[in-house]
Amino acid sequence: MNDLIPVSLRVNGVRYDIAIRPWRTLLEVLRETLGMTGTKRSCGEGQCGTCTVLIDGKAVNSCLYLAVEAQGKEISTIEGPPEGDPALEQIQRSFVAKGAVQCGFCTPGMVVATRSLLSEIAEPSEDEIREALVGHLCRCTGYVQIVEAIQDAASQLAHKGGD
Amino acid sequence: MTYLKRLPRFEYLGPQSLAEVCGMIAGTSRDEVMLLAGGTDAILQMRRRERVPRRVIGLKGVAELDFVREQADGGLAIGAMTTLRTLLASPVVGRRYDLLRETAAQIGGNELRNVATVGGNIAGALPCADMSPALMTLGARIRLSSGRGDRWLPLEEFFPEFGRTVAADDEVLAEISLPPPASGGAGTYLKFHDRHSMDMTVVGVSAYVVRDERSRTFGDLRLAYANGAPTVFRAKRAEAVLRGRALTEEGLEEAAETACAESSPRTSWRANGEYRLELIRALTKSAIRQAWEKASSRQEARP
Numbered sequence: 001m002n003d004l005i006p007v008s009l010r011v012n013g014v015r016y017d018i019a020i021r022p023w024r025t026l027l028e029v030l031r032e033t034l035g036m037t038g039t040k041r042s043c044g045e046g047q048c049g050t051c052t053v054l055i056d057g058k059a060v061n062s063c064l065y066l067a068v069e070a071q072g073k074e075i076s077t078i079e080g081p082p083e084g085d086p087a088l089e090q091i092q093r094s095f096v097a098k099g100a101v102q103c104g105f106c107t108p109g110m111v112v113a114t115r116s117l118l119s120e121i122a123e124p125s126e127d128e129i130r131e132a133l134v135g136h137l138c139r140c141t142g143y144v145q146i147v148e149a150i151q152d153a154a155s156q157l158a159h160k161g162g163d
Numbered sequence: 164m165t166y167l168k169r170l171p172r173f174e175y176l177g178p179q180s181l182a183e184v185c186g187m188i189a190g191t192s193r194d195e196v197m198l199l200a201g202g203t204d205a206i207l208q209m210r211r212r213e214r215v216p217r218r219v220i221g222l223k224g225v226a227e228l229d230f231v232r233e234q235a236d237g238g239l240a241i242g243a244m245t246t247l248r249t250l251l252a253s254p255v256v257g258r259r260y261d262l263l264r265e266t267a268a269q270i271g272g273n274e275l276r277n278v279a280t281v282g283g284n285i286a287g288a289l290p291c292a293d294m295s296p297a298l299m300t301l302g303a304r305i306r307l308s309s310g311r312g313d314r315w316l317p318l319e320e321f322f323p324e325f326g327r328t329v330a331a332d333d334e335v336l337a338e339i340s341l342p343p344p345a346s347g348g349a350g351t352y353l354k355f356h357d358r359h360s361m362d363m364t365v366v367g368v369s370a371y372v373v374r375d376e377r378s379r380t381f382g383d384l385r386l387a388y389a390n391g392a393p394t395v396f397r398a399k400r401a402e403a404v405l406r407g408r409a410l411t412e413e414g415l416e417e418a419a420e421t422a423c424a425e426s427s428p429r430t431s432w433r434a435n436g437e438y439r440l441e442l443i444r445a446l447t448k449s450a451i452r453q454a455w456e457k458a459s460s461r462q463e464a465r466p
Contacts, residue, residue: 022175046203046275058277064206068175069223135272
């Protein structure tokens with residue numbers, strides 16, 4: 001059967017008119033149809049957070065979201081917009097500088113979730129950071145460096161904004 | 164390996180109004196049609212092939228079911244498609260129904276709460292649902308809509324058996340309604356789960372206490388359980404044990420013992436039945452005590 005349905009997705013500010021099957025998850029469409037492989041697949045159950053993307057600025061697990069239901073919404077991934085996103089880039093620099101990246105598999109999800117956190121709370125407390133990341137597993141770092149990286153990113157961004 | 168599986172094939176419909184939903188499900192059966200709210204559990208059920216619907220009706224576009232409203236009588240109305248995040252952020256929930264806020268905050272992490280809905284948590288009819296016990300102890304009623312009209316029923320009558328609701332095939336859960344909070348009332352939801360935000364509830368207990376200020380006794384007590392039985396349920400005999408009595412260690416023991424006798428938790432890889440009973444015993448006592456202390460401190464804080 002020909003089940004392809006036309007869908008228009010906005011990803012990182014760019015519109016993509018594609019034909020997809022309705023049972024495809026947003027994660028599958030991002031990786032396989034649009035070739036954006038920065039978003040990772042791991043548990044497939046909403047436990048690990050590697051597949052996190054933002055939908056209208058809010059972090060969601062893209063493995064549990066139908067692509068067809070993301071129509072008309074603003075999807076943001078680790079790839080970022082073509083014109084660049086200073087906050088997204090600062091977060092990544094801070095992750096590298098603070099040793100928050102080891103194998104790197106959880107990093108895209110962590111970074112994207114941090115992007116959402118810092119847009120809501122400019123300078124979050126350690127508790128707020130840990131609370132925002134409870135849906136993300138990291139098997140390498142033990143989380144301490146990740147928390148430090150986010151604090152660093154927040155303070156760098158806050159100082160830039162204040163200049 | 165379930166996690167690698169794609170979803171089964173289905174046809175997708177995305178209605179924009181409740182009336183459209185009712186039209187789409189009229190004359191269909193639940194085996195062939197699945198209503199998809201947030202989907203955080205329903206998508207997993209499909210991935211595991213526990214449900215293989217021919218058609219999926221996605222409800223995310225039905226904006227009229229996304230609301231949290233204070234009612235004229237002082238109660239609360241919650242649209243079924245309200246996300247847990249919206250519920251958590253709602254000022255009226257924070258101010259007057261902190262049991263709901265406390266419960267929603269214990270479910271998953273941001274990624275889940277941004278998508279999962281109150282209605283989906285209830286209508287999935289799973290015994291491990293966390294919102295259902297809290298809402299039951301708050302005296303929730305639910306509105307089922309269909310092309311034939313609306314009907315209201317108490318939430319505690321919604322789950323006849325594991326995984327099922329009394330909704331007919333052409334009915335959809337549209338709204339949850341709560342009475343005004345009782346004076347002297349306070350509630351606590353306690354749950355046990357292995358890995359905090361990432362795991363399913365092993366046992367959850369919601370205790371709602373109405374403290375009689377003058378006599379310093381339980382004016383009312385309501386207890387409801389997640390994973391205490393094949394469905395979420397109220398332990399009414401355990402509730403009756405403490406009504407009219409003061410808070411004592413013996414009373415708590417007796418109520419917890421009665422709650423265990425009313426429970427029939429299952430054994431699964433997550434926990435065996437005996438272990439769950441121990442959790443029910445321990446959490447029942449703690450939840451009642453904490454709810455009681457909350458109610459007392461509020462009464463004392465009043466000018």
